[in-house]
Amino acid sequence: MLPVSTTLGELSFNAYRTGHFFNAKSYMIESYGDEKKLKQKGVQKMKREEFFNTGKTTQKKPIRLRAALKGVQGHKVNEWIEQEYGLKTNYRKREIAEDFGDFQSTRAISLHLGNS
Secondary structure, rough: OOOOOOOOOOOOOEEEEEEEEEEEEEEEEOOOOOOOEEEEEOOHHHHHHHHHHEEEEEEEEEOOOHHHOOOOOOOOOEEEEEEEEEOOOHHHEEEEOOOOOOOEEOOEEEEEEEOO
């Protein structure tokens, strides 16, 4: 058995009751103390709960230099616009299967750990 410690830089032990993995960098895990951890690349922390409950959300984002130079949308550099985010259904990169093999899929994988 590996040594477990709470000291910075050493191995720690984390136990989770459930985990839902939707795409790369998009997951929701729940610990035994009913604490939820929501992660979604590109979505602000305060909007993640809405994102996982409804599958979409909106938030403001700035127009970057290259997008402004292209002028396709007619916006200026660093102008803030409302951007809509939704779960991607056309994600085709590799996922880890339930038997830990690789496969191509767009389905969500739910893991239920422990005796709950």
